Amino acid sequence: MDRIERLKKRETRLVNKGNKAVDEGRDKKADRILGRAAKTENLIIKLEEKKKKYLPEGRRGGAVPKGYHKMPNGKIMKDSAHKKTKKKK
Numbered sequence: 591m592d593r594i595e596r597l598k599k600r601e602t603r604l605v606n607k608g609n610k611a612v613d614e615g616r617d618k619k620a621d622r623i624l625g626r627a628a629k630t631e632n633l634i635i636k637l638e639e640k641k642k643k644y645l646p647e648g649r650r651g652g653a654v655p656k657g658y659h660k661m662p663n664g665k666i667m668k669d670s671a672h673k674k675t676k677k678k679k
Contacts, residue, residue, distance in 0.1 A: 593637065597634045597637070601627050604624070604626050657669055
């Protein structure tokens with residue numbers, strides 16, 4: 591079970607527990623538990639947004655092949671592509 595699923599399960603458990611406390615008239619306990627549920631929900635949202643930001647597993651780049659190098663802008667070029675030629679005397 592990954593982290594987001596586990597947190598969703600925790601959040602639903604806390605909401606149910608908080609609603610039960612509201613029904614019993616225990617407002618202070620309900621506020622505390624529902625506050626924890628809200629924090630957990632915010633964490634879930636943050637993690638889901640972070641996960642969307644990265645490329646899917648199949649599209650991630652691997653190591654740069656031998657004879658190539660990675661430019662600062664992310665392009666992969668051959669090592670000899672922009673080397674200057676030597677002048678003949």
